[in-house]
Amino acid sequence: MRALAAELAKLASLPAAWVAAATGVLVPSAVAAMTARGGPVPGGEDIGYQELAFGVLGAIVLGVVAISSEYVTESAESGGGRQITTSLTAVPSRTRFLLAKMGAVAIGGALLAVVAAAATMGVVQAGAQTPPLGAGDVPRLAGVVCYWALTALLAFGVTVLTRHGVVPLALFIVNTSVVSVTYLLTKITLLANYLPDMAGVRMFIRRLPDNDVEIAPLTAGLVMAAWVAALLVVATVVFTRRDA
Amino acid sequence: MVTIDGLVKRRGGREILSGIGFSARPGRVTGFLGPNGxxxxxxxxxxxxxxxxTAGTALIDGVPYARLRDPLGxxxxxxxxxxxxxxxxxxxxxxxxxxxxxxxxxxxxxxxELVGLTHAAAKRVGTYSLGMGRRLAMATALLGDPAVLILDEPVNGLDPEGIRWIRTLLRERAATGRTVLLSSHLMGELAETVDDVVVIDAGRIVADGTLGEVTGAHRTLEDAFFALTGGGSRLTGGGAR
Incomplete structure (x- = not known):
């Protein structure tokens, strides 16, 4: 628990984590505001949710910087140190350290999702033509929170392996915002629907464009969780075996 | 008490440590000397x-670091x-x-307060000078008031006042029965601080004893060091990791 408290304190005192938070809240609510202005849109049942599927960028940045910040090397004039040495002398068990990090990233990602969902849905509800949120939205919003927490962990796991934030950040951001490689893959093989992000969004998105594959929300969550668990196991094995 | 025995480390096919063994005892400042690399x-x-x-043991009070119950303490x-x-x-x-x-x-x-950084506590570490960064590292090491201090090149980048400060601090720690182990490639700085000296060269221990024993017949520790490590021919190569 001490290790988790330390990791939460680290995240809270890292400016990049606040940039991640701002991105996660502002991006989906701003997009939602623009969509709402355009009047009623087809596929209105996913309004707000689509924006939140995109706003997961914030959770990605959070997951990446949580671990890449450990490996940032100080300038040579400052002695060329890295925070990871301090972290691992404070918490020498690699597994405990990584578990604490995962805990902090999951909590951070989930909290961010709650705030972002509140902001985005607030904007959507302010629009006149949208149906009010009902009981059916509760499990979907829970799905959003799970999706953000799991995506943050996914980005975290990859960055544990790379020890550098740039590549995973570019990869995840491009896939989420510019060209969804995983989405294009679903055109080639239906199996791609079971990739972590493609499956994960079905926890709360009802209709994906040009896609008839049905995955129940619970199944979707389990599929994504399985991917994340597998990745984190690999990351933990690599992390415990290599020199810091 | 620090006990190192038969330590071997290979990295990328190269043997960096070839069976290192020495100990650092409580109440003494042990200097771990050697050229860069x-x-x-x-x-x-x-x-x-x-x-x-790769092989061997490095223990603190008889246990590996990773198994210490209270590492910072x-x-x-x-x-x-x-x-x-x-x-x-x-x-x-x-x-x-x-x-x-x-x-x-x-x-x-x-x-x-102890390391003299109170005035800069609210500033970002990125704005610190090398000396201030070293003081912050020292503050981190002292947080748990530990029985053992392990320092890698602690005087690097410190101004004369900082060097004097760290010397006094290390002597005080040893005087209260604590163990201090510090590495350095600066002989002059070390001779005035240490009780025991361990000299490493190319991954092997070449001398181990009290300051007097290691200095031996040589005029200074520095002379002894160059005699032991082959005249400083290696001083241009290598690099601290």
Missing amino acids: AGKSSTLRVLLGLDRA TVGAVLDGSGAHRARTGRAHLRWVARSAGLPRARVDEVL
């Missing part, structure tokens, strides 16, 4: 559980630079370290 940092990193040894470590992320303030850095060991917040202000 001799294996000082590698030894200390294995001792702190950061790197894995047992060992204080100073490695490269400040060991802090540059975007955090000095105080925020010390706070998360304190939290990881369940130490009270008040202790953070105590160590800041």
Whole structure:
């Protein structure tokens, strides 16, 4: 628990984590505001949710910087140190350290999702033509929170392996915002629907464009969780075996 | 008490440490001397559980670092630079370290005062000078008031006042029965601080004893060092990791 408290304190005192938070809240609510202005849109049942599927960028940045910040090397004039040495002398068990990090990233990602969902849905509800949120939205919003927490962990796991934030950040951001490689893959093989992000969004998105594959929300969550668990196991094995 | 025995470390097919063995005893300052690239940092990193040894043991009070119950209360470590992320303030850095060991917040202000960084506590580490970064690393090491201090090149980058300060501090720690192990390639600085000397060269221990024993018939520790390590021919190569 001490290790988790330390990791939460680290995240809270890292400016990049606040940039991640701002991105996660502002991006989906701003997009939602623009969509709402355009009047009623087809596929209105996913309004707000689509924006939140995109706003997961914030959770990605959070997951990446949580671990890449450990490996940032100080300038040579400052002695060329890295925070990871301090972290691992404070918490020498690699597994405990990584578990604490995962805990902090999951909590951070989930909290961010709650705030972002509140902001985005607030904007959507302010629009006149949208149906009010009902009981059916509760499990979907829970799905959003799970999706953000799991995506943050996914980005975290990859960055544990790379020890550098740039590549995973570019990869995840491009896939989420510019060209969804995983989405294009679903055109080639239906199996791609079971990739972590493609499956994960079905926890709360009802209709994906040009896609008839049905995955129940619970199944979707389990599929994504399985991917994340597998990745984190690999990351933990690599992390415990290599020199810091 | 630090006990290292038969330590071997291979990295990328190259043997960096070839069976290192020595100990650092309580109440004494032990100097771990050697040219750059001799294996000082590698030894200390294995001792702190950061790197894995290919063979041999490195123990603190009889256990490997990773199995210490209260690491920060047992060992204080100073490695490269400040060991802090540059975007955090000095105080925020010390706070998360304190939290990881369940130490009270008040202790953070105590160590800041102790190393003379109180005035810069609210500044980002990225704005610190090399000397200030070293002081922050020292503050981190002292948080848990540990029985053992392990320092890699602690006087690097310090101004004369800083060097004097660290010398006094290390002597005080040893005087109260604590163990101090510090590495250095600066002989002159070390001769006035240490009780025991261990000399490493190209991954092997070439001398181990009290300051008097190692200096021996040589005029100074520096002369003894160059005689032991082959006249400083290696001083241009290598590099501290």
